[in-house]
Amino acid sequence: MKSNRYWESIEIILKLIIYIILTFFLKCYLYSIGINKYILFYVFYALPYLLIILDINLKSIKREIKLYKNQNLIEILILIVIITNFFIKKNNKEIEQILLEGYKYPYTFIPTITLLAPFCEEILFRGIILNVLLNNNQYLAILFSSFLFGFIHMNTLQFINGFIIGNIIGVSLVTTFSIKKCIIIHIINNIIAI
Structure with missing residues (x-):
């Protein structure tokens, strides 16, 4: 059973990487023929997540959900997100330019x-990838899913921010077993970022 879930996770990761590479070239082509790059960003942003979610049997990765007794953890994690976001945003002109555009x-x-990205990314990275990897070593699972989460942002500072936020949200999932709380933390992070 563990081996099966491991290969399911590898398959998801490979599909995501292939999709990112293919859409990069498709976006470059469509941009070269005059389609607005921001419209392309919005269209192609959600597609990998939706395709992967449709491709996966979500029933096979469900776990029992239990509430964590320490509810203060979420507030502490949100505070860390706010502080991290402030320092990353303050020193990144590329992010500032993307936001202005x-x-x-x-x-x-x-x-x-603020809504689509947090929902899709949390379903994929915490709801699917982290959830599947948790059967092995939870610390490595959090680190690996956070690494992938940072990697998809394709920018050094956003990678660092994504990795840090990914770890915080991963800890939230492991301690609260609530994907809803992960989505809320991510929404708060993105609202602060814009």
């Missing part, structure tokens, strides 16, 4: 960043 399309940009 995104504000030109507020009706798609803000919902994508």
Whole structure:
């Protein structure tokens, strides 16, 4: 059973990497023929997550959900997210430029960043990848899923931020067993970021 879940996780990761590579080239082509890069970002952002979620039998990875007794953990994690986000955003001109360009399309940009991204990313990285890997070593599972989470942001500072936030949210999942709380922390992180 452990071996099966391991290969399921590897399959998910490989599909995500292949999709990222293919969409990179497709986005470059579509941009070269005149399609707005921000519209492309919004369209291609959600697709890998939706395709992977559709491809996976979610019933096979469900666990019993128990509430964690220490509810203060979430508040502490949110505070760490706020502090981390402040320092990363303050020193990153590339993120600042992306945000300024995104504000030109507020009706798609803000919902994508504050709702769609947290939901899709948490379902994939904590709900699926971390959940499958937890059967082995929970510390390595959190680190590996956080590494992947940081990697998809394709920028050194965003990688660092993604890795840190990924670890915080991973700890939240392991201690509270609540994907909803992970999504809420991620939403708060992204709201602070914009």
